[in-house]
Amino acid sequence: MITGRFAPSPSGKMHLGNLFSFLLAWCAVRSAGGEMVLRMEDLDPQRTSPEYAAMIRRDLLRFGLDWDREVPCQSTRTAAYDAAFARLEAMGLLYPCYCSRSQVHAASAPHLGQSEFVYSGTCRDLSPEQRSAKKRPPAWRLRVPDEEWSVHDGLQGDYCELLSRDCGDFVLRRADGVYAYQLAVVVDDADNGVTQVVRGRDLLASTPRQMYLFSLLGRPAPEYYHVPLLLAPDGRRLSKRDGDLDLEALLTRFSPEEIIGALAHAAGLIEKNEAISASELAAEFDWNKVKKEDICLTL
Numbered sequence: 001m002i003t004g005r006f007a008p009s010p011s012g013k014m015h016l017g018n019l020f021s022f023l024l025a026w027c028a029v030r031s032a033g034g035e036m037v038l039r040m041e042d043l044d045p046q047r048t049s050p051e052y053a054a055m056i057r058r059d060l061l062r063f064g065l066d067w068d069r070e071v072p073c074q075s076t077r078t079a080a081y082d083a084a085f086a087r088l089e090a091m092g093l094l095y096p097c098y099c100s101r102s103q104v105h106a107a108s109a110p111h112l113g114q115s116e117f118v119y120s121g122t123c124r125d126l127s128p129e130q131r132s133a134k135k136r137p138p139a140w141r142l143r144v145p146d147e148e149w150s151v152h153d154g155l156q157g158d159y160c161e162l163l164s165r166d167c168g169d170f171v172l173r174r175a176d177g178v179y180a181y182q183l184a185v186v187v188d189d190a191d192n193g194v195t196q197v198v199r200g201r202d203l204l205a206s207t208p209r210q211m212y213l214f215s216l217l218g219r220p221a222p223e224y225y226h227v228p229l230l231l232a233p234d235g236r237r238l239s240k241r242d243g244d245l246d247l248e249a250l251l252t253r254f255s256p257e258e259i260i261g262a263l264a265h266a267a268g269l270i271e272k273n274e275a276i277s278a279s280e281l282a283a284e285f286d287w288n289k290v291k292k293e294d295i296c297l298t299l
């Protein structure tokens with residue numbers, strides 16, 4: 001049986017882009033008679049809140065996107081992340097990093113437009129004396145090998161990275177003790193029994209390093225489908241700033257079924273842009289129809 005997941009970050013309200021990925025994730029699971037798990041990715045206490053989590057649950061249900069179980073949110077899972085961290089540390093793969101930029105964004109998934117940089121390795125080979133001379137608490141990075149890691153994505157095909165060149169040693173725990181998205185998502189997908197991950201195409205670039213972590217931790221990796229991003233009719237990425245994505249505003253003009261119909265039509269799942277419920281759409285769902293390239297949306 002397929003187990004899929006919704007893994008929203010309750011760092012803001014759900015927007016049209018999130019809805020699009022969640023709709024495809026839900027249809028893929030329901031059309032195969034699988035189960036859906038909801039996991040709140042609230043790693044960063046400063047950026048997430050239970051109020052946003054409650055709004056996201058409400059919005060999913062408004063669109064008929066239900067789940068079979070909600071698993072513990074990430075803020076309660078520190079013991080599981082500690083255990084994975086200790087295992088990697090015992091393998092000699094972690095090192096403390098004192099560079100100030102190591103903090104940036106590590107607790108949230110790196111979406112497009114957020115610059116990710118390949119770490120130059122400044123702190124990789126510090127001596128014990130050099131480490132003890134540092135005054136600030138360190139972040140912890142995973143040493144990546146000079147190896148290619150690839151993923152066969154169900155929609156995008158094969159995607160491969162030479163970890164040392166394309167990704168670099170990445171942060172697993174920030175200096176403030178908050179675990180990084182990359183570690184937490186792997187531990188959680190494994191512990192939650194997730195077998196199918198459907199998420200935005202901008203996270204494809206995080207997948208080789210997640211595959212590497214699954215293998216280090218001796219856990220099976222799920223299958224992946226990275227779905228297109230939504231673009232405005234003029235080709236811009238839809239952005240929160242423009243209000244293009246605001247579900248609240250859209251729901252004053254359209255019904256949930258009209259919005260689902262527009263998304264399903266844009267994805268290539270239905271021929272006409274007409275109202276349809278999530279469960280009717282699940283009956284039509286077929287990965288072969290889903291477009292791979294980013295999608296211009298007209299509502």
Ligand code: GLU
Pocket residue numbers: 007008009041109185198199203
């Ligand atoms: N919580 C992440 C986000 O909302 C999703 C990560 C994932 O699907 O792996 O960006």
